[in-house]
Amino acid sequence: MQSSVPAGIESAAPVVLQSSSLVLMPNTAPAVMQSATQSVQSAPLIESQPASGPSTSTTFTVKDSGTNVSGLRIDTISMSIFVPKEKVKELIGKIYAVLESKKVTLKEMQSLAGALAFVVKALPAGRAFCTRIYGSFAGVKKPFHFVRITAEIRSDLLMWVQFLSQFNGSTPFPGLTLHEADALHFYSDSSGSFGCGVVFGKHWCCLHWPACWEEEIYRDISLLELIPIVLGIIIWAENLRDKKLLLHIDNSALVYIINRKSSEIKRVMTFVRMLVLHTLKFNIQIKAQHIPGVKNEIADAISRFQWSRFRQLAPWADPYPFMVPMEF
Missing domain, CATH: 3.30.420.10 (Ribonuclease H-like superfamily/Ribonuclease H)
Structure with missing residues (x-):
């Protein structure tokens, strides 16, 4: 019986993630723009900040849970999405606050969920590790009611801490499909x-x-x-x-x-x-x-x-x- 030979290793230079000069070129190819915008498509609202005079720089502001937050920035030169560092620090702080407790209020858990939801717009692979956090809301109605931090939720949050503590805020555009x-x-x-x-x-x-x-x-x-x-x-x-x-x-x-x-x-x-x-x-x-x-x-x-x-x-x-x- 003849067996198929597994595909070999492709040789390619590592992608260098730029943390500055984040620009959105006017002549960006449609496929590139589709990939970039689909990465933030789960946001309720995406809008471009106005600029005075000609400019090739645009920030996409995501309206999340009724509040405007500092937006994801897209760079078609380095083909990357940039998450503001202050948002990463804020998320880490909220995770530690939850990890230190056995129970937190619904309001605190919703605040953590909102911060996570913003970050995973640029990191779709992490969406599965928000599911248990969203599920913890079930049956809890009042903002001051408590939500129990289960062992599984705690494990998910510890994984986020491991990743975010080394995350530089930049990530390449995720592909639309995997062929x-x-x-x-x-x-x-x-x-x-x-x-x-x-x-x-x-x-x-x-x-x-x-x-x-x-x-x-x-x-x-x-x-x-x-x-x-x-x-x-x-x-x-x-x-x-x-x-x-x-x-x-x-x-x-x-x-x-x-x-x-x-x-x-x-x-x-x-x-x-x-x-x-x-x-x-x-x-x-x-x-x-x-x-x-x-x-x-x-x-x-x-x-x-x-x-x-x-x-x-x-x-x-x-x-x-x-x-x-x-x-x-």
Whole structure:
């Protein structure tokens, strides 16, 4: 049976994010403007600040929760969206205020939700981690009534703190779509009895399951299938920076979890948060796509440690796997 060869690594210089001279050119291509404006399309109102005389600089002011706030700025030279630093600092402060409490008022939680909603207009990958915050409002009617900070909400907020503490305020335009032709590719698989493997071009990595795991963990196939994906993104994060990544997975349930960026299983959510944190930090757009198991033979051979079969299927692969990071 002939196996398809995973796509190779594209070579491209990292995108340099400019924090100054943010301009909107009058002759901006329609596709660029569509990408930029769709990034803030969830705002109730977008308006341009008036300028005196000829100008190529425009700030988009987002009207959120009935209040005008300092706007997102779009730069078509560096192809980036700029979030005001004061808004990032304000959001971090509100997150810490909530993390310090077991309960907060509805008004305080709504204020945090509004600050998050503004930032994720430029960071769409983070939208899934606002869902539990919005859900906490359910059944709470008065502004002075209290909302309980659950363990899951606390975990989501800690992820935001990790990201925002290193965020410089600039992020490249997110693509409108993710097509296979212009994406990099991961092929991954897991075996409950042995371990997992992931293939990225000619590169690959494998991990043997720890002997100390409880039997219950080995039965959680979504968790086992997610681990090599997170491992691969951590290892090759710099190669994936500012790129689109298509994840080829032979588990339909995991495809749904990754594309939704949420799961009801706490162990799975731990790795989903790791995944989202790295995609935010390195500006990686990901999409999971189901692949039949018969077409995922290379990753399957790695996950079962069948090295002769692996070499027959992928003679072009690196002679040795990438090392698993100590912190993983």
